[in-house]
Amino acid sequence: MAAIRIDRVILRSIRLPLLHFFETSFGRSYDKEALLLELQADGVSGWGECVSGEGPFYSYEDFKTSWYVLSTFLLPQLLETGWVDPESYAQSVEPIRGHPMAKATVESALWDLKARSEERPLWKVLGGTRTRIPCGVSIGIQDSVQELLEKIQIELERGYRKIKVKIKPGWDLDVLDAIRDRFGSIPLMADANSAYRLTDLETFVAMDRFELMMIEQPLYHDDIFEHASLQRSIRTPICLDESIEHARDASAALDLGSCRIINIKMGRVGGAAEARRIHDLCQARGIPVWCGGMLETGIGRAHNIALSTLENFSIPGDVSASRRYFERDTIQPAVTVDADGCIEVSDKPGIGFEPDLEFIDFITVKQRVFSPMGK
Numbered sequence: 001m002a003a004i005r006i007d008r009v010i011l012r013s014i015r016l017p018l019l020h021f022f023e024t025s026f027g028r029s030y031d032k033e034a035l036l037l038e039l040q041a042d043g044v045s046g047w048g049e050c051v052s053g054e055g056p057f058y059s060y061e062d063f064k065t066s067w068y069v070l071s072t073f074l075l076p077q078l079l080e081t082g083w084v085d086p087e088s089y090a091q092s093v094e095p096i097r098g099h100p101m102a103k104a105t106v107e108s109a110l111w112d113l114k115a116r117s118e119e120r121p122l123w124k125v126l127g128g129t130r131t132r133i134p135c136g137v138s139i140g141i142q143d144s145v146q147e148l149l150e151k152i153q154i155e156l157e158r159g160y161r162k163i164k165v166k167i168k169p170g171w172d173l174d175v176l177d178a179i180r181d182r183f184g185s186i187p188l189m190a191d192a193n194s195a196y197r198l199t200d201l202e203t204f205v206a207m208d209r210f211e212l213m214m215i216e217q218p219l220y221h222d223d224i225f226e227h228a229s230l231q232r233s234i235r236t237p238i239c240l241d242e243s244i245e246h247a248r249d250a251s252a253a254l255d256l257g258s259c260r261i262i263n264i265k266m267g268r269v270g271g272a273a274e275a276r277r278i279h280d281l282c283q284a285r286g287i288p289v290w291c292g293g294m295l296e297t298g299i300g301r302a303h304n305i306a307l308s309t310l311e312n313f314s315i316p317g318d319v320s321a322s323r324r325y326f327e328r329d330t331i332q333p334a335v336t337v338d339a340d341g342c343i344e345v346s347d348k349p350g351i352g353f354e355p356d357l358e359f360i361d362f363i364t365v366k367q368r369v370f371s372p373m374g375k
Helices: 063-081 086-092 100-117 145-157 173-183 198-210 225-233 247-256 272-284 298-307 357-363
Strands: 008-024 027-041 044-050 132-134 137-139 163-166 188-191 238-240 261-264 289-291 342-344 364-370
Touching (some): 008 063, 008 357, 044 063, 044 100, 044 298, 086 100, 086 272, 100 272, 100 298, 137 145, 145 163, 163 173, 173 188, 198 225, 225 238, 261 272, 272 298, 357 364
Parallel strands (some): 163 188, 238 261, 261 289
Antiparallel strands (some): 008 027, 008 364, 027 044, 132 342
């Protein structure tokens, strides 16, 4: 496409209450705090969402550091450059070390802007082929096992095709046993968020009896080597999440036998271009992938839907309906899941949804506008 000169950039910090707290081994959240980025060019806007959290727990990035990196480095550089094709954006910001979530925010908005400018749906621009996305849900740690079972029952009745539950030491074997006892052989996986060590091998061997789809990121967040040792010792497939920050990590993990499944999150790997490279690598090596969630609002969720249309996203991801988390979302219409547990992919240009500007303005707690020099 012809180069587009970006006219204006708006960076917003928002706070959106969750319908129910969400707890992992890192802690409990009651609100979703996020950054939304709008790039304006020739009367068209492209939108991205930063998935960094409220603290440096999942990653060293949080929404405050992302705001700093975006406003001090990434956005001024983008305005100085003008237009950068999203495919090559990551290369253009390589001198800025790390901060993949901040970088993915800009790249996502560039992808949306490109697709809208070409009047094409983003999923087709990315090379997706699937028009229906099977969905799973991620259910956090609850105050009691009974509350967890009740939530699982609700999500199964809604048609979701995979149940992911968070685990941590002391909230694992008894919980999984209760789930299997009540629901039988439902598609079930456990996400540890790095809460265990190799000294917990006996616990993981015991988990084999639950016939889980996978155990996600059981050991250190930056480890590949020890996961290979664990995978050799258990039947249950290991899925790596935090350890995979780019295609080089994925290649090393597969060479070592550290996992049999990979969770791809655009924010974690720096954007859709790198996510697609990991997808292609795994597809070539016969390793299934799925799209993980970061409690995104609708804008980030829409980008996940587009990514999930790629062929090798063969396991239901954490791309669920807006109503699971928010009374009102940042997009119109909200993301919905049908009775078969699938999302119908939109053929509308860009991410397929329109930002709810009135509501976004209402939940914005801080905003900064950037313009090219001389404007």
